[in-house]
Amino acid sequence: MSDDKTKQGRDRKFIARGEPYEVRHFADTHDISIELAEKLIKQHGNSREALDAAAKAMKA
Template identity: 45%
Template sequence: MADDKSKKDFRDRDRVSADEDYEVEYFATKAGITPQQVRELIAKHGNQRETLEREAKALGK
C-alpha cells in the first residue's frame, strides 16, 4: 500500500519504508550507500531511521 502523502506527522519521519522506492533512494543518497544496502540494513536492523543512520555510517568506515 502506498503512502498517503496528504497525511504527514511525526510517525512517518522516524522510519524508512523499504516498500517505498523514493524513501530508500533518498536515504541511500543521504547516507552514501546503495539502495540495496539500505534494504539489507532494514531487513537486518529494522526501519528506525536513527538505527539505520548509525549502521550506514558504520558501513562507510
C-alpha cells in the same frame, strides 16, 4: 475530515521499506547503493535512527 495533528512527524522516525523513493533517499543520503540500503533495512528494521547509525558505522 482533517488529519490528526497529534501524530505529526511520526513517520519521519521510520523508513518505509515498501516505498522505493524512501529507500532511494536513504541510500543517497548515506552515499550507498540501493541494494545495500535494502540489506541494512532488512537487518536493522525500519527505524531511521538505527539505520543512520548502521550506515555511519559501515563507513567508519
